[in-house]
Amino acid sequence: MKNLGNTSKTLSPIGLYDLPSGPALMDQPLLNKGTSFTKAEQDALGLRGLLPPRIFSMEEQLERSLAQFRGKTSPLEKYIFLVSLQHRNETLFYRLLLDHLEEMMPIIYTPTVGEACLEYSGIFRSPRGLWITIEDKGKIESVLRNWPRRGVRLIVVTDGERILGLGDLGALGMGIPIGKLALYTTCAGVHPYYCLPITIDVGTNSERLRGDPMYIGMNHERTRGDVYNDFMEEFVNAVRKVFPGCLLQFEDFGNANAFHLLEKNRDRICCFNDDIQGTAAVALAGIIASARLTGAPIEKEKLLFLGAGEAGTGIAELFVSALESHGIDREAARRQCWFVDSKGLLVRDRGDKLPDHKKPFAHEGEHLPDLLSAVKHLKPTTLIGVAGVGGAFNQDVVEAMCASNERPVIFALSNPTSSAECTAEEAYKWSRGKAVFASGSPFSPVTYDGQTFEPGQGNNVYIFPGVGLGALACGSTRVTHSMFLAAAEALAEAVQDSDLACGRVYPNLKGIRRVSLDIAIAVAEEAWDLGLAQVPKPEDVETFIQEQMFEPEYRDYFCEE
Structure with missing residues (x-):
């Protein structure tokens, strides 16, 4: 199959359109x-008189x-x-x-x-x-x-x-x-x-x-x-x-x-679930980037999640895969992930019937009734909110995170804004500027004690477009767990020192096309390595994928093919 349809030289992607008129x-x-049709195009395509006389660029x-x-x-x-x-x-x-x-x-x-x-x-x-x-x-x-x-x-x-x-x-x-x-x-x-x-x-x-x-x-x-x-x-x-x-x-x-x-x-x-796998990759990328601010290697991270649904357990499973790539046993890696759901701390002998996706993270331990008690007892390095409970990261919770961490990582990832576990201003104020913060919804910059923080938005838009582009470009027959791990690592690498300097653990959105291209390359490379790609690997993968990206530019209906 030809490429995804850059329209700069053709009337339509892979010639699928029959050009109508009028x-x-x-x-x-x-x-x-619209008003950008030239006079020649208007005459040839039956548009004369159907548009205002002036042509606009x-x-x-x-x-x-x-x-x-x-x-x-x-x-x-x-x-x-x-x-x-x-x-x-x-x-x-x-x-x-x-x-x-x-x-x-x-x-x-x-x-x-x-x-x-x-x-x-x-x-x-x-x-x-x-x-x-x-x-x-x-x-x-x-x-x-x-x-x-x-x-x-x-x-x-x-x-x-x-x-x-x-x-x-x-x-x-x-x-x-x-x-x-x-x-x-x-x-x-x-x-x-x-x-x-x-x-x-x-x-x-x-x-x-x-x-x-x-x-x-x-x-x-x-x-x-x-x-x-x-x-x-x-x-x-x-x-x-x-x-x-x-x-x-x-x-x-x-x-x-x-x-x-x-x-x-x-x-x-060839399929994936963005709520499970896309959210996991963007969160993991934020955790990896946060390590450059906290100074703690990812192997030493202990994660506590508020919410044990598809987003939370998806993040945990990908985090476990990342730890495995660093030589940590799967079961040991899972013990670095803890969950609080609507019934309190998720432990093995809590007394309720657990769905399959929660069972791997139900560890031996004391059942605790709420998030605050879990933070105080477990002393996590990273707190991740994916339960959609607005305001759940209150001042007591944030201060408890600070009590055991010099730079606590606090990700309030629930959408929309009303469901965010805390705001950026609350996180920076209650942590006295120590928190490494990211959110699912956008927040404006916050100034605390003379320093201005630009909170990063842990939005799946950093991941799923690049994953999709990479899979489509190489004709992959599957989207694998390892592709999301590769995507997360590529996203973390895209975070610049200038991003970290203002407290942001994700790249600036202005460079999103470059980020998506880097992720697409990583995903396609993984597909070729796994033997899942139906398109032969080109010598220049970056150019091959880049040439398939649609550019929103008007076509000349009379240019040569």
């Missing part, structure tokens, strides 16, 4: 240039779009504006995002995407992606074939049960796969033509949604058990048949289904 052309967001269009964006008075209005731009002119949309990513990302993804999902029924304008419902059981393949773009290479799918920290949003979860795929294109250059967002609608257990006359989804309780499992099996098989070689990313499924789907499919198709 209004039909302007209705194609990947082809539309992309730079002038960007200036106008940025002014319109900044003129909106609320984050949700800004989100709606960006979505509208994406629907009419994708090239301009991605250029705007790429040029102003730090300003745009909190709008197009966390935290504003959470608000957008909550309001999705009210702000719905036009469809983007596919909704596949439980009523489609037995005919999922035909539904997939309704998608108008051929050759899909990347699908992000959710069933809407666990959207960010907001819970079961059912069909309203569509904003998540749309946002994730927008970041794939912006941050790693995966061509939008190949991207398909899908929401699986098997109902919702939210009584509020089922009672809302404007709710756009299936108005019944969630389908569970064998019927759900058979439905998802049909879905995966249909994807394999309709879009062979496609990378499938599972997103925001409930814990039980998330683990089950990953374990069932990870060794038979």
